[in-house]
Amino acid sequence: MTRGRFASVLLAGLAFAAVAALVAPMLGATFIPWGADGTPGEIFRQLRLPRALLGLVVGATLAMSGASMQAWLRNPLASEYTLGISSGAAFVALLAGETALARIPGGVPLAGMAGGLGAIGLVWALARRRHGLAPGDTVLTGITVSLLFSALTLVALNRVASTRAVHVVRWLTGGLDTAGYDALRQCAPWCAASMLILAAASRDLHQLAAGEDLAATRGVHVPRAQLLTLLGASLGTAAAVSVCGPIGFVGLIVPHCVRLMAGPDARLVLPASALAGAGFLALCDGAARAFSRPEELPVGVVTAMIGGPFFLWLLRARRTP
Template structure:
């Protein structure tokens, strides 16, 4: 049997039985394994499975084996960034009780992007670790600014007001990014390419430098999972259950900002992953964040990997960056959520 629980919107949400969740977990793992294999095998150059095995072993004697050796770190980066953005979006939605929350929609990615561009253009920063710290700081400032602006006026920080504030902030920050990079011909082209969002040119060295930040972000978000379930009942009930609401919100938001900032620093501002994935995962496993967050991580990794594979296939021998693919998928999804009648709360 399945049980139901009230949501803040007053509707009943089905609690998925454990066996259903486990079944979906197996399905997601199988799909993710297939997408990972496809990411290594598929590209502008056709490779055989013997080439894949040789490339995984470190051999670069042939062009096919060299191609595999390049695709492996690219796949690892796509998995990591997709998981980070999806978990960040799920936590942001839980912290704000806002179904429109997403690092891209709320301007967090844009804040991280501007901070990185300023650090490169004005301070000559090239270290991946330094850029990550700067991106996290920029993401945090943007998040606080958008929430402050969205909280003004009657009704406080409603989902639509936050989305509008985020969209306006993103547009303004994009203009600032152009103003900073345009006079610098030596970095303008690379900044424009990076702004699209992609995982091309990934190396294990770059991924390793950002990995500690991702691990910390995942751990903080995971530690907030149980408290996020209480927040979904409302601040008063959460406080009555013994939760320190302000501390929970601050900790969850910090974990989400770290994940979004680190992902943006290494792959550019990739949008809509944190919006689409948590909503789909709720349909599969329910609203319990102890299940939702790991499922979002797996599904986000799969979505970004699938987008990367698709981008390599549809425009051979050229490629379409994953940021464009996710925008094509996420923009209609965002419009559909906005058009829903009960958009004020999860």
């Protein structure tokens, strides 16, 4: 991939994310334009703008994590959601949120990362064969591990004080409903770190498309690349999950569409997925608020309604290459 092509595709992605950033905060139960005064202006600045920004950051992180998992496993069905990272992170983040860890800055996201790493580590250990991972087995194992952690989460939910339970259930649905900039402050640094790590790994992930042996004979330090990818994807997913809950399918749909448009090169697919994912989640959330008024539909429900059928279509499409 040449510099020129890289720049032109990323500019297109940037334009999409910018349009989403402009449009998303205007959407909702009522339309509020930029620069509104009075109460609408307050709603715009204190609720809608931070929410749109959170959508951009979380969408970018989830899409890039998903893209990195797909490149790492050479499997379009892989993502932070289908490999159990999301539910592993959610489970441990839920536990951590009920302990003293919740009062330490970064405590919950880092604990969530440990949970995400534990989940993907378990998938890796169960699905690993001598010459890498069998793609079908890996996703099947991932979904099973994901179900396991979801069950553990429900067990943990029973122990949560009933006054908090409603809030926790809402969080587990996956949504961006926060007020003010606290949520953004909590997760944005970790999301940024995750995306930097994954961007640094993207060149080696591109090489891994040809398999571990060929990548190694071309000079890639394969275990280091794989570890960086795991750390980056787990950190980003956990940071997003600890604030917004597990929002599914963003990491599956967005990288797939990016690959259809921009080709298979991970050096390009990862950053382009981040930009496209940012715009996608912010717009999904804006649309959910605009169309489901007066009550709000969590964006996790919207992405699942788009993503479920999409996943089934991918499954079918893969069987007939």
